[in-house]
Amino acid sequence: MDTEDKEQSRDFIRDIIDDDLKTGKYEGRVHTRFPPEPNGYLHIGHGKAICLNFGIAEQYGGLCNLRFDDTNPTREGEEYVQSIIEDIKWLGFDWEDRLYFASDYFDQMYEYAVQLVKDGKAYVDDLNAEEISEHRGTLTSPGKNSPYRDRPVEENLNLLEKMKAGEFGDGEKVLRARIDMAHPNMNMRDPVMYRILHAAHHRTGDKWCIYPMYDWAHGLEDSIEKITHSICSLEFENHRPLYDWFLDELGVYHPQQIEFARLNLSYTIMSKRKLIRLVEEGDVSGWDDPRMPTISGIRRRGYSPESIRSFCRRIGVAKFNSTISLELLEHCVRQDLNKTSLRFMGVLRPLKVVIDNYPEGQVEELDAVNNPEDPDAGTRKVPFSKVLYIEREDFMEDPPKKFYRLSPGREVRLRYAYFVTCTDVVKDENGEVIEVHCTYDPATRGGDSPDGRKVKSTLHWVSAERALDAEVRLYDKLFTVEDPLGQKDADFRDFLNPDSLEILKSCKAEPAAGNLKPFDRIQFERIGYFCVDPDSAEEKPVFNRAVGLRDTWARIQKQQKKKK
RNA sequence: UGCCCGGUGGUGUAAUUGGUAACACACCAGACUCUGGUUCUGGUAUCCAAGGUUCGAGUCCUUGCCGGGCAACCA
Numbered sequence: 025m026d027t028e029d030k031e032q033s034r035d036f037i038r039d040i041i042d043d044d045l046k047t048g049k050y051e052g053r054v055h056t057r058f059p060p061e062p063n064g065y066l067h068i069g070h071g072k073a074i075c076l077n078f079g080i081a082e083q084y085g086g087l088c089n090l091r092f093d094d095t096n097p098t099r100e101g102e103e104y105v106q107s108i109i110e111d112i113k114w115l116g117f118d119w120e121d122r123l124y125f126a127s128d129y130f131d132q133m134y135e136y137a138v139q140l141v142k143d144g145k146a147y148v149d150d151l152n153a154e155e156i157s158e159h160r161g162t163l164t165s166p167g168k169n170s171p172y173r174d175r176p177v178e179e180n181l182n183l184l185e186k187m188k189a190g191e192f193g194d195g196e197k198v199l200r201a202r203i204d205m206a207h208p209n210m211n212m213r214d215p216v217m218y219r220i221l222h223a224a225h226h227r228t229g230d231k232w233c234i235y236p237m238y239d240w241a242h243g244l245e246d247s248i249e250k251i252t253h254s255i256c257s258l259e260f261e262n263h264r265p266l267y268d269w270f271l272d273e274l275g276v277y278h279p280q281q282i283e284f285a286r287l288n289l290s291y292t293i294m295s296k297r298k299l300i301r302l303v304e305e306g307d308v309s310g311w312d313d314p315r316m317p318t319i320s321g322i323r324r325r326g327y328s329p330e331s332i333r334s335f336c337r338r339i340g341v342a343k344f345n346s347t348i349s350l351e352l353l354e355h356c357v358r359q360d361l362n363k364t365s366l367r368f369m370g371v372l373r374p375l376k377v378v379i380d381n382y383p384e385g386q387v388e389e390l391d392a393v394n395n396p397e398d399p400d401a402g403t404r405k406v407p408f409s410k411v412l413y414i415e416r417e418d419f420m421e422d423p424p425k426k427f428y429r430l431s432p433g434r435e436v437r438l439r440y441a442y443f444v445t446c447t448d449v450v451k452d453e454n455g456e457v458i459e460v461h462c463t464y465d466p467a468t469r470g471g472d473s474p475d476g477r478k479v480k481s482t483l484h485w486v487s488a489e490r491a492l493d494a495e496v497r498l499y500d501k502l503f504t505v506e507d508p509l510g511q512k513d514a515d516f517r518d519f520l521n522p523d524s525l526e527i528l529k530s531c532k533a534e535p536a537a538g539n540l541k542p543f544d545r546i547q548f549e550r551i552g553y554f555c556v557d558p559d560s561a562e563e564k565p566v567f568n569r570a571v572g573l574r575d576t577w578a579r580i581q582k583q584q585k586k587k588k
Numbered sequence: 589u590g591c592c593c594g595g596u597g598g599u600g601u602a603a604u605u606g607g608u609a610a611c612a613c614a615c616c617a618g619a620c621u622c623u624g625g626u627u628c629u630g631g632u633a634u635c636c637a638a639g640g641u642u643c644g645a646g647u648c649c650u651u652g653c654c655g656g657g658c659a660a661c662c663a
Contacts, residue, residue: 033600033601033611033612034602034603035602039605060663061663063662075600077638081639087625095662096663152661153660155659155660156661157660160659161659162590162659163591163658163659164590165590166590167659194661195661197661208591208660209590209591209592210590210594210659211626211658211659212656213659216661218661219660219661221661221662236627237660237661237662237663238662238663241663242663248638258593258594258656258657259656259657259658259663260663261592261593261657261658262591262593262658263658264592264593266591270609280607285594285656290599308638314600333662338601338612339601339615340600340602342594342600342601342655343593343594344593344595344600344601344655345593345655345656345657346600347599347600348599348613349598349599349600349613349614351599351613351614351659352599352600352612352613352614355612355613355614358625358626359626362625362626363626367623394623396622396623396625396626400632418614426624428624431611437621438622439623440622443626457633460593469624471622479622480623480624481622481623482621482622482623482624484623484625487590491595491632499607543652547623547625549625550611550623550625551623552625556614563643573623573625574624574625576624576625577625578617578624579624580624
């Protein structure tokens with residue numbers, strides 16, 4: 025990685041940390057955490073938060089914990105814990121021995137709750153959910169006190185004990201903070217701290233039937249772990265006064281909550297709920313469908329961890345709700361894969377080429393560079409023979425201006441092989457070219473002409489005799505509009521891109537491409553970056569297109585079309 | 589008709605904290621090239637508005653406009 029890439033630009037969070045370091049607010053410590061709820065799969069938006077929290081810890085020589093915020097057993101489970109751990113590791117971050125669970129703190133939290141009750145700062149409420157909602161008032165009008173708000177401390181203590189002991193059914197009672205039912209911030213209108221849930225927890229089993237709410241639990245988790253900077257997304261801004269209130273009333277260690285704008289990416293969605301719909305409605309093949317913005321999807325697509333980290337570094341951190349263009353992500357992917365991926369030749373839509381003056385049955389092993397960006401990657405042999413495949417779109421019988429590739433009478437280079445000149449075409453009954461005949465110049469073996477003559481273009485090719493059959497899955501944007509959720513009077517699924525997946529089953533690749541493992545990332549020269557899919561079979565690999573190469577010819581074609 | 593937060597090129601982010609707007613992506617033009625890739629060079633384009641403070645404002649103050657969030661026993 026370039027030192028330039030490593031450079032972290034300023035942001036308001038690092039400014040706050042610098043200030044705190046200057047004033048010695050946390051004795052010079054920097055300790056962050058990434059606190060996912062284990063109720064779904066991580067997506068690239070989480071990736072931003074992960075890079076932020078782990079990145080800050082790394083940069084300041086501090087620590088970052090991985091903490092599962094598992095306070096709601098009805099939605100959470102072990103399978104999510106495992107996938108989240110795998111995804112964060114894959115992204116390249118390490119929490120060492122600091123893997124924590126909010127559920128590990130349930131006893132401590134309960135003790136704190138008892139303390140607040142004793143201080144007259146919390147009470148047991150018999151109102152049901154609907155009644156509590158009615159008493160809460162509205163955004164513009166104050167709420168009303170619950171009739172149970174002024175219960176004596178002893179009674180509250182007793183009731184709380186009974187709640188914990190399982191003497192009440194779900195929803196019969198709650199523990200609430202006693203703050204202010206007329207507070208302009210709705211979060212401060214006596215928020216619920218504990219609800220009764222007779223549900224088995226994936227870690228604590230049946231030990232508990234009361235579970236803490238986010239606002240009550242989260243600050244305590246941060247406090248217990250001695251977090252210094254508790255970084256969360258913007259929608260918790262209105263919760264900060266409550267975060268502070270609990271910690272202050274308890275008189276315990278008090279981290280600083282800082283909110284930032286979560287990631288939005290054009291042409292996709294980031295909402296867990298809506299991603300679930302895509303999976304359930306069968307719009308995609310699963311959570312790891314390469315079109316999904318999930319970490320597992322991105323991984324299968326062929327995006328590298330480094331490219332994600334580079335992306336997160338470039339997008340910055342701010343409080344403004346922005347949408348990052350997909351192009352930037354793709355740029356980061358290309359930038360990394362250009363430097364790191366091995367090159368191969370593969371033909372997506374084969375067109376048969378016969379080299380008429382090449383000896384029948386002869387096979388030559390020609391040297392090809394594995395990665396021009398990395399001399400250490402070495403070279404390999406590519407077999408050349410009389411019958412080859414080239415890309416169908418690399419030949420045009422009647423070429424337009426600026427088309428440099430093969431056409432009748434024209435000479436081009438076959439990469440690492442020979443200069444060839446098109447002499448003839450064979451068409452089917454519909455007039456479609458099904459075969460191209462060429463002659464080759466034996467003096468240009470390897471791809472250089474001794475007489476110094478130039479050709480306008482170089483084509484990739486595969487020996488027909490030695491070709492490896494492959495399937496290629498071409499992925500494109502999942503949606504046709506930049507903001508699928510912002511379209512008026514329409515469901516986001518109405519904007520699914522019908523061409524987001526094109527499957528090509530009769531592709532041809534050079535033999536060396538058969539020696540790859542699932543998740544290996546390569547470049548098919550002149551086409552794009554690809555990733556070996558786990559669906560690959562021994563005799564027929566499957567390649568997912570991560571992203572195409574920048575395509576100047578496609579751009580020229582577009583311009584030419586516009587002019588017409 | 590409440591509270592909180594935000595507004596810098598097309599898109600994002602920055603500006604030595606009050607000193608004359610930069611970086612990246614995208615786009616355009618050119619150079620180089622055995623990938624129409626990579627690389628290199630150049631270019632277009634920006635402070636929401638109005639007042640105020642100041643020698644000087646993207647930065648501070650006021651007002652307005654626009655955008656986002658908040659009324660789960662979700663996180």
